[in-house]
Amino acid sequence: MRSLPCLVPIPPSANDTGNTICLSESAPSPDRTAGGNPARPKPAPSAWPPSPGSAARDREGLRRAVMLMKERNPGSVFLGGHSYGGRQSSILVSEDPGLVDGLLLLSYPLHPPRRPAQLRTAHLPNLRKPAFFVHGTRDPFGTIPEMKSALKLIPAAHALFDVDGAGHDLLAKKALGELPARIASEFCRFLAKSAV
Numbered sequence: 398m399r400s401l402p403c404l405v406p407i408p409p410s411a412n413d414t415g416n417t418i419c420l421s422e423s424a425p426s427p428d429r430t431a432g433g434n435p436a437r438p439k440p441a442p443s444a445w446p447p448s449p450g451s452a453a454r455d456r457e458g459l460r461r462a463v464m465l466m467k468e469r470n471p472g473s474v475f476l477g478g479h480s481y482g483g484r485q486s487s488i489l490v491s492e493d494p495g496l497v498d499g500l501l502l503l504s505y506p507l508h509p510p511r512r513p514a515q516l517r518t519a520h521l522p523n524l525r526k527p528a529f530f531v532h533g534t535r536d537p538f539g540t541i542p543e544m545k546s547a548l549k550l551i552p553a554a555h556a557l558f559d560v561d562g563a564g565h566d567l568l569a570k571k572a573l574g575e576l577p578a579r580i581a582s583e584f585c586r587f588l589a590k591s592a593v
Contacts, residue, residue, distance in 0.1 A: 416473045475499045490521055491520040494525040527553055532560065533562070534562060541559050
């Protein structure tokens, strides 16, 4: 999340009101380029994992991006992201429920790999907006049963869309080409059921 969040309009076929999703990327790790972009440098090892101070700055950046979207967009604004970006989005919305209309969280990092006791769920009981989670069945940051158990902490409407065979990157070979459209469709269906 060391760059500005990406602002994504919901496809017109599923959206007649100009709704927008503000998505943030995952945090860069020392073993890959930042955001998967080979043109961006790898972070210094000291930059991983993000510190609490940088997490607060990242959440403030998300808040600014949402406020910018609200100025430009008459429709609903949703917030989300992949991994760390989604976690920071959910923490922000737990602290400021009126900020957005809902969440789209891709590969939520429920716990560090191989450390299931270190759950990142303290803020989940404070989520008061609809939250849609997309998670791979082979994600080392949380199994599907662990995710289902954690999501019970959320008092607002929530749903889990699992991607068979996908890891933390959500790249399942058999669904790769169709996955973005499926996620958009399932997210819109979830929102309709949640009466957002």
